[in-house]
Amino acid sequence: CGVFGIIGEPDAAAKTAFGLHALQHRGQEAAGICSFDGEHFHSHRGIGHVSRVFKSDKVINRLPGTSAIGHNRYSTSGDTVLRNVQPFYADLAFGGVAIAHNGNLTNAVTLRQRLVGEGSIFSSTSDTEVIVHLIARAAASSVEDRLIEAMRQVEGAYSLVALTAQGLVGMRDPFGIRPLVLGRQGGAMILASETCALDIIGAEYVRDIAPGEMIVIDRAGEIRSLQPFPPQQRQFCVFEYIYFARPDSVCEGLSVYGARKAIGRELALESHLPVDVVVPVPDSGVPAALGYAEESGVPFEFGIIRNHYVGRTFIQPTQKTRDLGVKRKHNANPAIVKDKRVLLVDDSIVRGTTSIKIVDMVRQAGAREVHMRISSPPTAWPCYYGIDTPERDRLLAARYDLDAMRDLLGVDSLHYISLDGLYRAVGEPGRDPGAHRFCDACFTGDYHQPLTDRDSGPGPE
Numbered sequence: 001c002g003v004f005g006i007i008g009e010p011d012a013a014a015k016t017a018f019g020l021h022a023l024q025h026r027g028q029e030a031a032g033i034c035s036f037d038g039e040h041f042h043s044h045r046g047i048g049h050v051s052r053v054f055k056s057d058k059v060i061n062r063l064p065g066t067s068a069i070g071h072n073r074y075s076t077s078g079d080t081v082l083r084n085v086q087p088f089y090a091d092l093a094f095g096g097v098a099i100a101h102n103g104n105l106t107n108a109v110t111l112r113q114r115l116v117g118e119g120s121i122f123s124s125t126s127d128t129e130v131i132v133h134l135i136a137r138a139a140a141s142s143v144e145d146r147l148i149e150a151m152r153q154v155e156g157a158y159s160l161v162a163l164t165a166q167g168l169v170g171m172r173d174p175f176g177i178r179p180l181v182l183g184r185q186g187g188a189m190i191l192a193s194e195t196c197a198l199d200i201i202g203a204e205y206v207r208d209i210a211p212g213e214m215i216v217i218d219r220a221g222e223i224r225s226l227q228p229f230p231p232q233q234r235q236f237c238v239f240e241y242i243y244f245a246r247p248d249s250v251c252e253g254l255s256v257y258g259a260r261k262a263i264g265r266e267l268a269l270e271s272h273l274p275v276d277v278v279v280p281v282p283d284s285g286v287p288a289a290l291g292y293a294e295e296s297g298v299p300f301e302f303g304i305i306r307n308h309y310v311g312r313t314f315i316q317p318t319q320k321t322r323d324l325g326v327k328r329k330h331n332a333n334p335a336i337v338k339d340k341r342v343l344l345v346d347d348s349i350v351r352g353t354t355s356i357k358i359v360d361m362v363r364q365a366g367a368r369e370v371h372m373r374i375s376s377p378p379t380a381w382p383c384y385y386g387i388d389t390p391e392r393d394r395l396l397a398a399r400y401d402l403d404a405m406r407d408l409l410g411v412d413s414l415h416y417i418s419l420d421g422l423y424r425a426v427g428e429p430g431r432d433p434g435a436h437r438f439c440d441a442c443f444t445g446d447y448h449q450p451l452t453d454r455d456s457g458p459g460p461e
């Protein structure tokens with residue numbers, strides 16, 4: 001998901017809509033904005049892209065106030081129905097609070113059962129509503145302290161923004177799994193999932209919110225930073241660099257585009273062989289393919305053309321729409337691949353749906369050899385922290401070894417970036433198994449927190 005928040009800005013809702021627009025890649029199912037006008041909260045939420053949900057000034061004008069938060073939804077828990085669309089607003093005894101959350105809680109089902117047992121009535125199936133109920137039931141008196149009390153009970157990944165009558169709050173889980181940055185524009189302060197959302201409104205980047213940090217920005221623009229959780233080994237999601245974040249964003253001080261190119265260079269160093277042309281699977285494979293081409297000296301060409309009027313295939317939630325989606329999305333460019341030894345570069349193979357079709361397409365367009373390079377290690381484990389990977393038995397790399405995958409994809413060679421190569425690309429000497437600074441659980445199965453719902457609870461929804 002994508003989150004955005006702004007305070008001290010006369011056009012708060014409009015700026016939030018722009019921010020969400022820049023964060024569209026983080027979730028395309030639904031969008032929402034909640035504003036506060038000094039007295040009342042106003043909210044508008046809808047299914048679909050930001051440009052559809054906020055298609056006219058009329059909608060924005062119904063969201064007055066100098067502070068607002070917004071959310072783009074990408075579902076990893078709960079269905080895509082309006083009652084699951086964020087921000088969630090609750091009118092609690094001590095005042096209103098609106099919350100927009102990116103990430104996935106790994107004990108949400110367990111907490112929810114407890115809360116229901118204690119009398120809470122849920123109106124959605126989203127794990128974010130658990131946070132709202134925990135805030136409502138907290139013993140502390142200030143909204144801030146209630147939020148801390150609530151978040152001390154949850155496990156998993158969250159980067160969230162909250163809007164209260166007092167101000168804007170930002171919070172990152174103690175492992176810092178999902179991104180969250182602070183920006184400034186004149187007298188306005190901004191929180192956003194990625195720096196590309198600051199760039200779009202011309203705001204300046206101030207800093208990343210630290211893992212486990214809570215930042216409170218009041219209506220006078222006063223900023224307080226709290227560290228309510230015990231420190232943990234940082235576990236920023238390495239997949240943000242590989243695929244999820246936008247290439248023009250800078251996450252934790254590292255350019256996403258630069259990281260992707262560096263992975264491509266590492267791939268070439270690890271596995272180069274004589275080919276005629278390096279071809280990215282667009283768009284996600286482009287920066288890594290550029291890095292590969294630069295390092296190997298092989299020409300980079302657009303041998304696959306992507307239809308830009310089709311959204312990201314993966315994010316549409318059913319297998320049927322995914323199957324249909326990929327066929328509409330890519331075409332091989334015969335002028336580039338015919339009679340050539342083609343080396344394809346893509347970011348990841350999940351179920352294999354994309355790769356099998358792409359390889360077939362490139363062969364049908366006359367390629368003499370087809371080689372595949374992947375800028376992530378094999379995806380062999382599900383993500384429980386906010387990226388929608390399927391269960392293990394659907395993951396190609398969990399079911400087959402490298403040779404079997406090569407044959408199944410129909411490629412002449414297949415190589416995935418090594419874990420050490422990936423860590424080098426993001427500025428580390430390699431992967432230190434005892435103290436790695438990124439979450440890489442979907443590649444290693446090394447989950448850094450207990451998976452309460454999966455292991456001892458009723459199981460994920």
Ligand code: 5GP
Pocket residue numbers: 243281284312313314315346347348349350351352353354355379387388389
């Ligand atoms: P597959 O077709 O193998 O199931 O999915 C892999 C493709 O989905 C890659 O081309 C990748 O760019 C794209 N993709 C889109 N969203 C996601 C996501 O959330 N996770 C992963 N791993 N890949 C995704």
Ligand code: SF4
Pocket residue numbers: 177237238239240382383384385386387439440441442443
């Ligand atoms: Fe990111 Fe993978 Fe960890 Fe999920 S499991 S947070 S996708 S690195």
Ligand code: MG
Pocket residue numbers: 281282283284285346347354
């Ligand atoms: Mg892709």
